[in-house]
């Protein structure tokens with residue numbers, strides 16, 4: 280289904296619909312997502328061992344980078360916390376420098392209820408939209424802001440940071456990094472490993488506020504600190520825990536190598552893409568033409584992937600990657616991101 284050729288291969292993403300198009304009858308309420316993993320028992324880590332609750336430190340005693348593995352920024356995304364818990368119980372240690380595990384929004388995690396599994400993403404506000412100066416400098420107005428300010432000293436000392444997330448809808452795993460050379464190199468290093476060859480994405484940020492990976496420490500034009508976010512798969516599937524554990528190991532085992540300036544020379548770039556468009560649903564009748572999964576590649580520019588009221592949504596270029604399509608999107612929400620392979 281093509282809208283035809285376009286000048287210089289950038290077809291408009293949104294245009295007025297000229298014909299009736301078949302679309303999916305999408306659910307207006309979320310379907311039931313099965314919970315196939317146990318909620319991890321995090322009681323050994325609740326108090327922490329360095330003065331901050333939910334922060335566990337492993338010091339090698341050797342000089343080296345301070346590296347941080349964050350999970351539970353979103354309380355209902357506990358696959359990353361389950362992987363962190365397992366590796367801590369196996370007594371994972373850094374080769375040099377200091378390794379810290381942060382269980383970020385424990386308060387929201389404790390509220391997880393399998394009967395309503397999406398409700399415990401946060402308590403008062405999204406902990407992954409608050410990491411800018413203008414928010415962090417204000418007196419905290421929510422549980423999440425209090426926690427962000429409590430965790431700030433850890434973030435401000437992190438040379439390398441891995442933030443573990445997962446996705447509600449089925450999707451291929453992917454890495455998201457800020458648009459700095461060093462963070463792209465970190466993502467490229469992780470995705471060049473044979474068992475974690477996922478797409479690495481740079482994107483347009485989030486309109487709702489700065490994510491943890493966008494804290495100024497990682498965004499400065501100069502300096503070494505780098506950050507990457509892993510979307511490891513569907514929230515409550517066992518393979519999402521396995522992927523998170525593999526990526527944590529790669530991150531810990533290769534941190535020193537990256538930190539001390541070794542250029543990564545492998546094929547990470549083969550998996551790179553950049554988000555060019557955030558498609559927000561403008562109507563309540565937004566509907567995809569197929570039940571697309573994240574990571575799906577649409578071969579031709581101008582292919583209609585969704586309708587939105589009187590508009591149709593088209594791919595702007597050939598080989599367009601659909602990032603995390605939301606098959607139950609509501610008006611005003613992000614429906615899908617469109618990415619161009621580099």
Ligand SMILES: [Zn+2]
Nearest residue numbers: 353356444445
């Ligand atoms: Zn998340």
